[in-house]
Amino acid sequence: MSVLIKGGRVITAADDYVGDVYAEDERITLIGESLDVQADRVIDAAGKYVFPGLVDPHTHLDMPFGGTVTIDDFESGHVSAAFGGTTTHVDFCIQPQGTSFGDALEQWHAKREGKAIIDNGFHMAVTDLRDGGSLEELASLPEQGVTSYKLFMAYKGALMVDDETLFRTMQVAADTGALVMVHAENGDAIDVLVKEALAAGHTEPKYHALTRPPETEGEATNRAIQLARVAGCNLYVVHVSCRESVEPIALAREKGWDVWGETCTQYLFVDCSYLERPDFEGAKYVYTPPPRAKENQEVLWGAVRGDVLSAISTDHCAFLWNGQKTLGRDDFSKIPNGGPGIENRLHMIHEFGVRAGRVSLNRMVELLATNPAKLFGLYPKKGTIAVGSDADLVVFDPERKVTLSAATHHSKVDYNLFEGTEVTGTPEVVLRRGEILMEGDELVAKPGSGRFVRRARFGEELTSRAAAVM
Numbered sequence: 001m002s003v004l005i006k007g008g009r010v011i012t013a014a015d016d017y018v019g020d021v022y023a024e025d026e027r028i029t030l031i032g033e034s035l036d037v038q039a040d041r042v043i044d045a046a047g048k049y050v051f052p053g054l055v056d057p058h059t060h061l062d063m064p065f066g067g068t069v070t071i072d073d074f075e076s077g078h079v080s081a082a083f084g085g086t087t088t089h090v091d092f093c094i095q096p097q098g099t100s101f102g103d104a105l106e107q108w109h110a111k112r113e114g115k116a117i118i119d120n121g122f123h124m125a126v127t128d129l130r131d132g133g134s135l136e137e138l139a140s141l142p143e144q145g146v147t148s149y150k151l152f153m154a155y156k157g158a159l160m161v162d163d164e165t166l167f168r169t170m171q172v173a174a175d176t177g178a179l180v181m182v183h184a185e186n187g188d189a190i191d192v193l194v195k196e197a198l199a200a201g202h203t204e205p206k207y208h209a210l211t212r213p214p215e216t217e218g219e220a221t222n223r224a225i226q227l228a229r230v231a232g233c234n235l236y237v238v239h240v241s242c243r244e245s246v247e248p249i250a251l252a253r254e255k256g257w258d259v260w261g262e263t264c265t266q267y268l269f270v271d272c273s274y275l276e277r278p279d280f281e282g283a284k285y286v287y288t289p290p291p292r293a294k295e296n297q298e299v300l301w302g303a304v305r306g307d308v309l310s311a312i313s314t315d316h317c318a319f320l321w322n323g324q325k326t327l328g329r330d331d332f333s334k335i336p337n338g339g340p341g342i343e344n345r346l347h348m349i350h351e352f353g354v355r356a357g358r359v360s361l362n363r364m365v366e367l368l369a370t371n372p373a374k375l376f377g378l379y380p381k382k383g384t385i386a387v388g389s390d391a392d393l394v395v396f397d398p399e400r401k402v403t404l405s406a407a408t409h410h411s412k413v414d415y416n417l418f419e420g421t422e423v424t425g426t427p428e429v430v431l432r433r434g435e436i437l438m439e440g441d442e443l444v445a446k447p448g449s450g451r452f453v454r455r456a457r458f459g460e461e462l463t464s465r466a467a468a469v470m
């Protein structure tokens with residue numbers, strides 16, 4: 001199967017030119033001006049942008065949480081991703097406490113079997129180094145292409161690890177070259193605040209944010225940075241939501257330390273007032289860290305523009321409002337934490353980042369595709385348009401207007417965080433390894449065609465860049 005994408009405006013993190021892209025047998029083999037080649041399929045991209053397929057480094061498909069399971073599995077989640085231009089994601093394999101890492105991985109591989117449409121890798125979320133996985137087993141994961149370890153510093157009594165587990169994992173990562181990812185919030189302090197709020201009869205969704213103040217995120221971010229320095233590992237802080245955690249990351253990067261961070265689409269748009277929407281609508285915005293005071297949004301835009309934060313992910317973790325979020329109708333702490341977003345990252349960042357003049361097209365591609373690919377061992381196979389790279393491509397119509405809505409999105413979830421938002425620009429054709437996944441409004445790909453990707457160890461390019469700064 002060969003595909004020729006003709007006359008599009010090809011945009012990578014570094015380049016911007018009009019040309020043809022030719023792919024054969026899953027990979028890009030030729031790029032040039034007016035290529036004189038035959039192809040099984042020719043796509044006219046005149047007037048369109050051609051982006052590399054986007055990489056989402058942070059998603060939770062088919063994940064048990066709070067007595068329920070996220071509503072999107074690897075099929076519906078992947079269809080939703082494809083319609084948003086995402087062709088690769090890295091999902092969290094969560095080690096059930098008392099379970100070995102091998103058994104956990106086996107469970108997560110089974111979830112994607114026969115369902116996957118886009119390509120994916122797994123991070124290992126370490127929850128237990130005492131009765132489940134051992135340090136030796138943890139050290140062996142990179143050989144299986146699982147090259148990042150995630151730790152939760154919050155969710156006490158469930159996923160949270162203590163500092164010993166965090167630090168021991170960091171030491172293993174320093175040896176194996178894996179990247180350590182942290183959910184940075186002080187879970188002990190939050191647990192006290194939640195108990196106090198409930199004892200005082202405060203049960204509404206807005207208390208989700210009031211019991212997780214931004215200082216608890218700032219404290220944990222700084223703690224993780226300092227411990228990573230002692231252990232000598234590379235650190236990536238997930239879902240940075242506020243000034244209190246942007247500042248320690250900015251300081252670390254200024255010093256040339258091996259620290260990176262991401263924010264997620266929703267933190268740039270949804271603020272804490274959404275939690276006060278009446279009739280339990282506020283529960284739709286219960287995710288963690290919580291939506292913050294609005295002034296944090298410009299801090300985050302500044303951080304993604306200035307490379308304090310290197311990526312924008314979605315943290316897609318979808319629960320039905322009606323039937324799942326409602327588990328916490330009388331107790332905000334029982335509302336499953338998570339929000340949807342895998343489909344609308346490009347729509348939102350293109351509209352309010354690029355079109356609003358906050359980031360360039362190149363920087364958008366870097367934040368949504370190239371940097372996640374580099375940080376998570378996928379580059380240059382994924383995350384760019386180059387000869388030899390996988391033919392993961394998005395033909396994007398920058399003129400077409402769409403309205404984001406639960407009525408038209410492809411996730412199974414019954415609401416959209418950006419309901420009613422009008423944007424100009426949407427994917428027209430999305431290809432994964434040269435195969436068309438979606439075209440116009442039609443799904444083309446078949447479940448089971450997505451592949452598990454064994455990721456490389458933490459990228460040397462970024463390590464040497466950080467070293468050069470020191």
Ligand SMILES: [Zn+2]
Pocket residue numbers: 058059060315317
């Ligand atoms: Zn998450």
